[in-house]
Amino acid sequence: MATQFKNPVVRWIDHRLPIFTFMEHSAVSYPTPKNLSYWWNFGSLAGIILVIMIATGVFLAMQYTPHTAMAFDSVERIMRDVNYGWLLRYLHMNGASMFFIVIYIHMFRGMYYGSYKEPREILWIIGVLIFLAMMATAFVGYTLPWGQMSFWGATVITNLFSVVPVVGTVIVEWLWGGFSVDNPTLNRFFALHYLLPFVIFALVFLHLWALHTHKSNNPLGIDVKGDKDEIPFHPYYTIKDSFGLGVFLIVYLGFTFFAPNFFGEPDNYIPADPLVTPAHIVPEWYFLPFYAMLRAVPDNFIDVFGILPIIISAKAAGVVVMFGSIILLIFLPWLDSSKVRSSQFRPVFKWAFWLFLLDCIVLGYVGGQPAEGAMLTIGRLCTFWYFFHLLVVVPFLGKYEKTRPLPESISAAVTAKESK
Amino acid sequence: MADHSSTAPGTAHSADHGHDDGRRDFLLLSTLAVGAVGAGLAAWPFIDTMNPSKDVLALATTEVDLSPISEGQSITVIWRGKPVFVRRRTKAEITEAKKTLGEKDPEADDKRTKKPEWLVVIGICTHLGCIPLGQKTGDPKGDYNGWFCPCHGSAYDTSGRIRKGPAPTNLAVPPYEFTGDTTIRIG
Numbered sequence: 001m002a003t004q005f006k007n008p009v010v011r012w013i014d015h016r017l018p019i020f021t022f023m024e025h026s027a028v029s030y031p032t033p034k035n036l037s038y039w040w041n042f043g044s045l046a047g048i049i050l051v052i053m054i055a056t057g058v059f060l061a062m063q064y065t066p067h068t069a070m071a072f073d074s075v076e077r078i079m080r081d082v083n084y085g086w087l088l089r090y091l092h093m094n095g096a097s098m099f100f101i102v103i104y105i106h107m108f109r110g111m112y113y114g115s116y117k118e119p120r121e122i123l124w125i126i127g128v129l130i131f132l133a134m135m136a137t138a139f140v141g142y143t144l145p146w147g148q149m150s151f152w153g154a155t156v157i158t159n160l161f162s163v164v165p166v167v168g169t170v171i172v173e174w175l176w177g178g179f180s181v182d183n184p185t186l187n188r189f190f191a192l193h194y195l196l197p198f199v200i201f202a203l204v205f206l207h208l209w210a211l212h213t214h215k216s217n218n219p220l221g222i223d224v225k226g227d228k229d230e231i232p233f234h235p236y237y238t239i240k241d242s243f244g245l246g247v248f249l250i251v252y253l254g255f256t257f258f259a260p261n262f263f264g265e266p267d268n269y270i271p272a273d274p275l276v277t278p279a280h281i282v283p284e285w286y287f288l289p290f291y292a293m294l295r296a297v298p299d300n301f302i303d304v305f306g307i308l309p310i311i312i313s314a315k316a317a318g319v320v321v322m323f324g325s326i327i328l329l330i331f332l333p334w335l336d337s338s339k340v341r342s343s344q345f346r347p348v349f350k351w352a353f354w355l356f357l358l359d360c361i362v363l364g365y366v367g368g369q370p371a372e373g374a375m376l377t378i379g380r381l382c383t384f385w386y387f388f389h390l391l392v393v394v395p396f397l398g399k400y401e402k403t404r405p406l407p408e409s410i411s412a413a414v415t416a417k418e419s420k
Numbered sequence: 421m422a423d424h425s426s427t428a429p430g431t432a433h434s435a436d437h438g439h440d441d442g443r444r445d446f447l448l449l450s451t452l453a454v455g456a457v458g459a460g461l462a463a464w465p466f467i468d469t470m471n472p473s474k475d476v477l478a479l480a481t482t483e484v485d486l487s488p489i490s491e492g493q494s495i496t497v498i499w500r501g502k503p504v505f506v507r508r509r510t511k512a513e514i515t516e517a518k519k520t521l522g523e524k525d526p527e528a529d530d531k532r533t534k535k536p537e538w539l540v541v542i543g544i545c546t547h548l549g550c551i552p553l554g555q556k557t558g559d560p561k562g563d564y565n566g567w568f569c570p571c572h573g574s575a576y577d578t579s580g581r582i583r584k585g586p587a588p589t590n591l592a593v594p595p596y597e598f599t600g601d602t603t604i605r606i607g
């Protein structure tokens with residue numbers, strides 16, 4: 001139903017294009033569970049960072065030159081000569097890290113509270129797609145400053161595709177537009193780096209559409225049972241989100257102004273040199289858990305699986321494991337058959353969740369260390385646990401876990417808490 | 421946001437409505453005001469990146485050696501990406517320039533030069549930006565023996581003043597200084 005607006009201009013437009021009604025319904029009167037905790041701040045934060053990334057990115061692109069002979073210098077020019085160029089670049093650089101921190105929290109929040117379950121499966125899947133698109137965007141973006149890590153990161157990751165049987169080399173050369181990472185590669189990566197954030201923007205729109213169809217989940221994980229369980233988005237969550245934004249900006253700007261290279265690699269301030277590989281190549285921190293899984297697959301993996309070597313090499317298995325770890329998340333809504341969403345009422349799953357989180361953090365640590373000795377063993381155990389959790393623990397608990405009784409409604413739970 | 425009139429369930433706190441309305445409005449408006457000022461301040465660095473950068477400004481002056489130019493000859497130099505006409509005027513041209521103020525955009529010749537012998541003007545027609553002819557020997561110099569713009573027929577005199585045609589103002593004189601007897605720095 002269209003909202004009646006006081007302002008005649010707004011009313012005139014809204015009658016023809018109900019955009020104000022749309023905004024009113026989705027950000028003002030929008031009914032929201034009244035028990036959302038601060039873990040529900042991270043979605044809107046992610047949206048704001050996306051806007052910040054696009055704004056800083058577009059202004060950087062006005063000064064950046066996507067050519068192997070000039071890219072590095074053009075970024076240095078941004079740092080030294082362009083008015084506030086240093087600020088924009090550091091906002092963009094640290095914004096990428098903040099984006100991943102926020103998204104990781106957002107995703108683990110979803111796992112803890114079972115937000116991926118019926119009827120929010122598509123919402124969750126679109127989220128995984130956004131995550132994949134973000135990884136692609138960050139990967140091609142990191143190539144642009146054309147430092148040593150840019151170049152060798154791009155080389156290593158594009159070479160992953162060489163494991164595709166038969167046409168591997170063809171694909172890699174197609175990705176490069178040549179026989180190594182070079183000017184054509186840099187040029188297309190820039191075009192893609194400009195394009196992908198807008199694809200993400202469109203995906204976010206679908207994500208919100210799905211969200212607004214069944215509304216937010218909540219810490220209790222039970223369905224909303226009427227007006228008593230809800231409050232309007234404005235002013236309650238607009239103010240809560242604004243407060244969260246303030247705290248977030250303190251952290252984000254703290255890094256930007258006081259430790260702008262904290263998340264970066266010093267080697268990326270050395271211009272790309274196709275003849276010298278840095279001693280220790282590491283991806284950006286947000287890729288480390290996946291990098292650890294890539295390297296975890298042992299060479300003799302092949303023997304264990306007998307007939308597999310015919311179609312898959314150890315190198316290929318590593319790649320399959322790495323991409324599989326993300327693709328698997330798409331199936332989480334069906335791997336977890338428990339009807340109870342929130343971990344608050346799942347005594348065993350709750351511990352499995354924390355163990356899984358710890359597992360991912362350890363993988364991240366291992367990914368940043370040289371792949372040898374104890375690190376390699378730990379990396380293998382953690383990779384195993386990652387898959388074991390998703391493929392065995394989660395389905396098993398879904399079937400056999402004895403869950404705690406759910407409260408009757410959100411407001412009943414809140415009143416019960418208050419009267420205690 | 422402030423102009424929607426639907427009251428969603430739950431917004432009306434019937435008990436405390438009324439007596440703290442003013443306080444709420446004050447908080448809302450001051451929050452919005454601080455937010456707006458913050459957004460405005462944050463916008464400035466973005467806008468400023470598009471202004472000329474330090475490396476561009478570093479190239480914003482041009483040194484010109486005048487010694488190779490003989491009397492009656494002109495050269496064109498580039499300053500900030502624009503052509504600048506430097507003409508070593510003949511005695512006759514100087515006298516002609518001093519005879520009049522011009523009629524469309526009157527200005528005395530000695531206001532337009534630092535040394536009568538040297539005329540330095542930006543070589544861009546003040547009509548719509550074409551480059552007037554008259555620098556090379558054999559170029560048409562127009563009815564006033566200065567420059568002639570082929571685009572719409574503006575004619576400039578030996579002081580670079582507009583004398584005829586659609587251009588509204590004289591050829592502009594860039595800021596410059598004599599750094600020696602035969603060198604100038606433009607900008």
Ligand code: HEM
Binds near residue numbers: 137
């Ligand atoms: C999803 C949002 C985005 C992410 C995650 C992202 C990520 C990144 C990363 C990690 C870098 C390398 C930073 C460095 O080490 O210097 C980078 C650089 C760059 N990005 Fe983005 N970006 C995003 C959006 C955009 C957009 C929308 C544009 C332009 C329209 C853009 C333009 C640039 C440019 C020109 C560079 C090279 C300059 C530099 O290195 O600072 N980015 N981006």
Ligand code: FES
Binds near residue numbers: 574
């Ligand atoms: S531009 Fe010179 S006369 Fe029109």
